[in-house]
Amino acid sequence: MIQFENIIKRFRRHQVLKGINLTIERGHRVALVGSNGAGKTTLIRCLLGEYTCEGRVRVDGMDPRRFRREVLSKVGFVPQLPPPLRMPVGQLIRFSAGLCETDPGRMTALADQLGFDADHFHSQPFVKLSGGQKQKLLIAIALGRESELLVMDEPAANLDPQARRIFFSLLAEKKERAAMLISSHRLDEVATLVNRVVEMDQGEIVLDDRVADLVELSSRLYGRIRLIQPEEAFARAISEWGFTGSESGRVWEGFVAGPDRLRFLGLLSRYAALLSGMEIVEAEEKESSVHVV
Amino acid sequence: MMKYLWLAASTDIIESLRARWFMVYTMVFGGLVVILFAFGLAESRIMGFTGLSRLLITYIQLSMAMLPIFVLITTVRSVAGDREAGIFEYLLSLPITLGAWFWGRVFGRFFVVFLPVFIAMLGATAWGMVKGVEAPWQLLFYYTGLLMALAWCFLGIGMLISSLARSADVAQGAAFVVWLTLLLFLDLILLGVLIQEHLPAETAVAIALANPMQVFRTATMMLFDPQLVLLGPTAYIILDNFGRIGYIAYALLYPTALGSACAGLGYLHFKRSDLP
Numbered sequence: 119m120i121q122f123e124n125i126i127k128r129f130r131r132h133q134v135l136k137g138i139n140l141t142i143e144r145g146h147r148v149a150l151v152g153s154n155g156a157g158k159t160t161l162i163r164c165l166l167g168e169y170t171c172e173g174r175v176r177v178d179g180m181d182p183r184r185f186r187r188e189v190l191s192k193v194g195f196v197p198q199l200p201p202p203l204r205m206p207v208g209q210l211i212r213f214s215a216g217l218c219e220t221d222p223g224r225m226t227a228l229a230d231q232l233g234f235d236a237d238h239f240h241s242q243p244f245v246k247l248s249g250g251q252k253q254k255l256l257i258a259i260a261l262g263r264e265s266e267l268l269v270m271d272e273p274a275a276n277l278d279p280q281a282r283r284i285f286f287s288l289l290a291e292k293k294e295r296a297a298m299l300i301s302s303h304r305l306d307e308v309a310t311l312v313n314r315v316v317e318m319d320q321g322e323i324v325l326d327d328r329v330a331d332l333v334e335l336s337s338r339l340y341g342r343i344r345l346i347q348p349e350e351a352f353a354r355a356i357s358e359w360g361f362t363g364s365e366s367g368r369v370w371e372g373f374v375a376g377p378d379r380l381r382f383l384g385l386l387s388r389y390a391a392l393l394s395g396m397e398i399v400e401a402e403e404k405e406s407s408v409h410v411v
Numbered sequence: 412m413m414k415y416l417w418l419a420a421s422t423d424i425i426e427s428l429r430a431r432w433f434m435v436y437t438m439v440f441g442g443l444v445v446i447l448f449a450f451g452l453a454e455s456r457i458m459g460f461t462g463l464s465r466l467l468i469t470y471i472q473l474s475m476a477m478l479p480i481f482v483l484i485t486t487v488r489s490v491a492g493d494r495e496a497g498i499f500e501y502l503l504s505l506p507i508t509l510g511a512w513f514w515g516r517v518f519g520r521f522f523v524v525f526l527p528v529f530i531a532m533l534g535a536t537a538w539g540m541v542k543g544v545e546a547p548w549q550l551l552f553y554y555t556g557l558l559m560a561l562a563w564c565f566l567g568i569g570m571l572i573s574s575l576a577r578s579a580d581v582a583q584g585a586a587f588v589v590w591l592t593l594l595l596f597l598d599l600i601l602l603g604v605l606i607q608e609h610l611p612a613e614t615a616v617a618i619a620l621a622n623p624m625q626v627f628r629t630a631t632m633m634l635f636d637p638q639l640v641l642l643g644p645t646a647y648i649i650l651d652n653f654g655r656i657g658y659i660a661y662a663l664l665y666p667t668a669l670g671s672a673c674a675g676l677g678y679l680h681f682k683r684s685d686l687p
Contacts, residue, residue: 166504168686190506201501205426216418217505243429256501269504 119144119267119297120165125173127160127321134160135171136321144266147298149308152318158301159198161318162269165299166195177267191218194260198271198301200244200252207247207255208240218263225262228288229255232281249276261288268292271301279359283338283375286311290335310377311335337376337400343386344369344395352389359385373401415507419515420522427523432485437527439481443473444535466535467547471554471631474528475624478558479565480590482524486569487582490516495579500687509686513678517570525562529555550634553659557630560666564623567670571677574684593624616648623666630662 120142127135135157142148150158163169167182167189175182182189203210211229215222229236234254239247247255253276260268268289274282289298289311302308305315309329317325341361345352348367356363359382361372374382379398386393427433447466493499503512532551540546568589576582596618605615619625633655653661 163500163685163687168500168503170683170685186508187506190504193504193506195501195504197497197501197504199497201498202496203498203501204429205422209422209425213418213422214505217415217507 119178120299121174121176122161122164123174123176125161125164125171125175127157127164127169127171134321135164137173138321138323140316140323140326142297142299144297145294146314147293147312148300148314148316149305149312150299150301150316150318151303151305151308153303155320156303156318157321158303158318159271160321162271162299162301165269166190166193192264192266194263194265194268194270196253196256196260196268196270196273198275200249200256203244206241206243207236210244210255211236211259214259215263220263225258228262229258231288232258232284233278234258250278250281253277254281257285257288261292265292266296268296268298269301270298272303272307273300275307279375279378282378283373286375286377287336293335306380310380334376339374339376339379339382339398340371340401341374341382342369342371342395342397343393345389345392346394347392349389349392352392355385355389374398412508412511415511416515416518419507419512420519423516423519424523427489427520430489432488433523433527436481436485436524439477440474440527440531441534443470444531447535466539467532467550467554468631468634470532470535471557472628474558475561475627475631476594478524478528478561479593479624480587482562482565483569483572483586483590484583485524486520486566487573487576487586488579489520490570490573491576491582492579494577494687497687503686509682510678513570513681514674517566517674521563521566524566525559528558528562532558553634554631556663557627560663560670561623561627564666564670564673567673567675567677571673571680574677574681593622596622597625597628613648619649620661620665623669626662626665630659633658 120140122138122140125135125138126133138157138161150161152158160169164171164175165177165182167175167186170183177189177192180189205213211222211225215225226236232254234251236255236258239251244252244255253273257270257273260270274285277285292298298312300308300311305317309315313329315325315327315329316323343356343361345368353363353367353370356370356372359372359374361370363370386396444466447469503509532554536546536551569586572585572589573582576585605618619629629649649658
């Protein structure tokens with residue numbers, strides 16, 4: 119679907135991309151990782167036809183610079199930094215839906231699913247929304263149309279756990295028929311979302327590897343955490359994940375999105391000294407065992 | 412194509428209407444008309460012009476000084492500023508052709524910069540009529556045409572500068588230099604000196620004819636000074652070569668063509684360069 123052939127990009131004398139060769143097919147979910155300045159954003163901008171470059175970029179055989187409409191109609195893009203748009207939320211949705219020839223209601227419904235009430239914020243300038251709200255709206259715009267290629271720069275960074283779970287299930291719906299390019303400077307942030315990792319360093323690809331695709335994007339884990347003693351900070355943190363506590367505040371139960379397991383374990387590791395017991399199982403497994411009992 | 416152009420234009424119009432610069436811009440031109448009324452210009456009689464005609468002439472002379480710099484600064488800041496802020500990265504990832512995006516912005520911006528000036532002029536005429544003063548319709552139409560040509564010209568120049576400049580500060584500086592240069596080449600400031608220094612009259616006239624601000628100025632002067640006495644000896648060359656009607660046509664067409672050419676060049680550069 120996507121072909122980069124010997125892509126070179128220079129800014130004055132500085133060569134930012136040094137002959138990138140990369141092919142991405144439908145069904146590939148690629149983590150594009152690398153430190154700041156590795157060339158990830160530049161490569162994405164070449165893919166979107168925003169930068170001129172040497173070499174050949176093709177999306178389904180078309181040059182994104184020459185066939186902008188045809189190529190970009192297939193692309194859903196979520197940038198790392200939300201643009202400081204002054205236009206109101208309603209207008210942004212109408213504008214995007216108009217260009218993408220899709221129903222604005224579809225984007226609004228997706229935003230709603232992610233926990234952002236677009237109708238309520240209809241007249242609010244986009245720039246005045248919180249970081250999480252902006253991210254939810256941009257994801258809704260990217261996914262609320264017939265996109266076959268999703269290009270996302272740290273898409274879930276500002277989302278709360280509930281929104282992340284819905285976001286992962288939305289990605290799961292697209293995973294067979296779309297290609298995904300997810301950029302991040304940390305692999306652990308996106309590891310469970312992808313089946314391929316491409317690492318960039320100083321304008322070159324230094325690693326291109328398939329990874330085990332064991333985590334279903336739409337899967338859920340059941341978690342039961344026992345504490346030595348109740349702790350207010352832990353209660354606040356785990357409540358954000360939708361967990362509910364016992365009256366004593368020592369036992370907490372809830373569900374975690376499958377791809378979020380690493381992040382969840384990261385949270386628990388911060389309170390390791392407080393833990394007296396922990397059970398994490400696939401939600402279906404738990405539901406069936408409860409059924410048997 | 413037209414649908415996307417309209418989408419881009421309407422977005423720019425709505426964005427501009429919400430912007431602070433637009434409020435200032437509207438208040439300046441609206442306030443100008445109020446001040447002219449307050450000073451009783453509509454009741455004054457100068458050089459044979461009375462009432463609303465006199466007010467419109469004064470208004471148009473003031474517009475000549477202010478409109479270009481307002482159009483230039485707001486246009487270059489908005490386009491180069493949007494690029495700098497990362498707005499282009501997102502909006503140009505949506506499926507819109509660069510032509511629809513660029514020209515949509517030009518037309519949207521033209522509507523926004525012309526509208527307050529025109530409404531102020533129309534408002535003045537309407538108010539004058541309410542007060543029982545006869546409305547100079549011919550003058551109003553003529554000045555509307557001249558203002559449109561002037562606004563379009565500087566909008567085109569602004570779009571060219573903003574396409575070439577990579578930062579809002581550079582764009583703003585360049586816009587200011589362009590405006591200042593054209594201002595310096597107005598007849599009463601620099602051309603007088605040039606003629607004094609025995610520059611051939613043809614060269615002085617060529618400079619005057621190339622400067623859209625001077626073209627606008629001469630065309631407006633023509634209405635209350637048909638022999639262009641105020642312009643000095645260069646008036647003979649202008650009137651001999653163009654005639655009155657010919658010059659009026661030139662004053663409408665030349666700035667429009669210059670603005671279109673600049674915007675066209677800006678578009679070509681925009682299309683071939685890095686967008687964000």
